[in-house]
Amino acid sequence: VVSNSRLGRWLTLGGLLGLSIGTVLAKGASTSHPTMPLTAAAPDSQTSTSTSKPASNSRPSSTSSSQATGSADPTAPSTTTPSVATRKVTGAAESFPYGAIQVEVVLTGNRISDVVVLQAPQDGYSAQVAQDALPTLRNEVLAAQSAHIDTVSGASYDSQAYASSVQSALDKAHA
Amino acid sequence: MGTAVSFDIRDVQDRVAAKEALDRAVRWLHQVDGTFSTFKPDSELMKLQRGDVRWGHWSPEMGDVLGLAVDVEERTGGAYQLRWRPDRTPDPTGIVKGWAADRASLILTAGGARSHSVNAAGDVRLAGRLGPDRVWAIGIAHPHRGGSLIAVVEGTDIGIATSGSAEQGRHIIDPRSGLPAAGVASATVVGPSLARADGYATAAVSRGRDARVLLERLDRAGWPSLLVTDREEVWASPGFPGKVYPEGIPPDLA
Numbered sequence: 001v002v003s004n005s006r007l008g009r010w011l012t013l014g015g016l017l018g019l020s021i022g023t024v025l026a027k028g029a030s031t032s033h034p035t036m037p038l039t040a041a042a043p044d045s046q047t048s049t050s051t052s053k054p055a056s057n058s059r060p061s062s063t064s065s066s067q068a069t070g071s072a073d074p075t076a077p078s079t080t081t082p083s084v085a086t087r088k089v090t091g092a093a094e095s096f097p098y099g100a101i102q103v104e105v106v107l108t109g110n111r112i113s114d115v116v117v118l119q120a121p122q123d124g125y126s127a128q129v130a131q132d133a134l135p136t137l138r139n140e141v142l143a144a145q146s147a148h149i150d151t152v153s154g155a156s157y158d159s160q161a162y163a164s165s166v167q168s169a170l171d172k173a174h175a
Numbered sequence: 176m177g178t179a180v181s182f183d184i185r186d187v188q189d190r191v192a193a194k195e196a197l198d199r200a201v202r203w204l205h206q207v208d209g210t211f212s213t214f215k216p217d218s219e220l221m222k223l224q225r226g227d228v229r230w231g232h233w234s235p236e237m238g239d240v241l242g243l244a245v246d247v248e249e250r251t252g253g254a255y256q257l258r259w260r261p262d263r264t265p266d267p268t269g270i271v272k273g274w275a276a277d278r279a280s281l282i283l284t285a286g287g288a289r290s291h292s293v294n295a296a297g298d299v300r301l302a303g304r305l306g307p308d309r310v311w312a313i314g315i316a317h318p319h320r321g322g323s324l325i326a327v328v329e330g331t332d333i334g335i336a337t338s339g340s341a342e343q344g345r346h347i348i349d350p351r352s353g354l355p356a357a358g359v360a361s362a363t364v365v366g367p368s369l370a371r372a373d374g375y376a377t378a379a380v381s382r383g384r385d386a387r388v389l390l391e392r393l394d395r396a397g398w399p400s401l402l403v404t405d406r407e408e409v410w411a412s413p414g415f416p417g418k419v420y421p422e423g424i425p426p427d428l429a
Contacts, residue, residue: 154297154318155297
């Protein structure tokens with residue numbers, strides 16, 4: 001019952017993060033680095049780097065799944081100097097079984113420099129789950145962009161709502 | 176509740192073939208979800224739990240996972256249990272994620288996408304190299320310090336699984352007491368199979384304050400690990416292949 005659009009959103013998130021990893025690595029390498037992820041040039045997000053294993057709670061989303069990752073120019077980060085503007089973009093509030101999650105993404109140039117939680121479940125057990133999971137999710141988003149870390153292992157969590165909110169902020173940033 | 180699975184494919188020689196391989200891997204994950212979902216009433220697992228599928232009359236995939244679960248149960252002295260639920264119905268969801276990622280990785284490799292990571296909500300399967308001198312670098316999230324890593328492991332063709340005491344909105348049960356396990360903030364296990372690493376990490380969490388005894392034994396069997404207790408004690412098994420930062424480091428400095 002997972003909707004394509006939901007998949008597409010996740011795929012786009014993976015694409016953007018992958019793109020960032022690729023460009024940062026290319027910047028530091030003396031020779032051309034074959035790290036550009038498949039997704040960087042894949043116009044169809046269905047086939048890019050990330051997917052979501054279905055959730056029973058997935059609800060159809062009205063947004064299109066064709067949000068491509070290509071909105072970021074792969075060469076841009078490596079040609080600009082560090083004097084780049086910082087922007088804050090607010091993501092949509094995304095529902096998950098324990099409530100809603102909304103985040104603000106802080107972008108420095110094309111890199112995510114922070115993810116701030118604006119809204120998370122407040123009651124009892126749900127709040128506890130969110131409290132446990134959200135720092136880990138922030139780590140993963142930030143670490144995925146690091147030049148030195150390719151991916152992060154951590155205790156599992158329901159990350160879809162978080163990722164969707166991050167993604168909607170990125171969609172806005174690139175709009 | 177769903178599990179997010181991220182793929183990162185590098186060093187693509189044949190883009191079309193890699194896309195096809197990725198499509199197959201994604202279809203595989205959906206197939207796994209259809210078989211093992213605990214939210215879909217018509218999944219094979221739920222039918223098995225209700226008795227609508229008779230014991231032994233299951234799909235090859237179910238047989239594979241149940242066999243693996245029983246084996247992990249034996250090798251952990253029952254710290255991991257297939258029948259951890261109060262009603263004793265089989266629930267192998269603790270290892271399905273890792274098992275599915277292992278298979279997805281094989282699908283990608285078979286399709287020519289040899290350098291890739293598959294990250295199943297924090298459990299990671301790695302394959303191939305990133306360059307002549309570079310393998311994958313995997314950060315282990317610090318369970319007590321948001322924004323930090325507690326270790327960095329470099330390697331490839333391995334699985335790295337991390338479990339915590341609060342996982343996927345439910346707590347891991349200590350089968351000895353039937354109560355939620357306490358004492359382990361996170362347990363990370365590294366080895367040639369992510370499915371087994373996943374089961375062993377879950378077993379360590381369920382052992383609580385006795386986790387280290389189990390992990391020492393697993394290390395000798397070829398499954399090194401990193402343990403962080405709820406008191407912020409950090410212990411790496413003798414064979415743990417990573418660099419450990421007990422105070423935590425920000426990802427960029429790794």
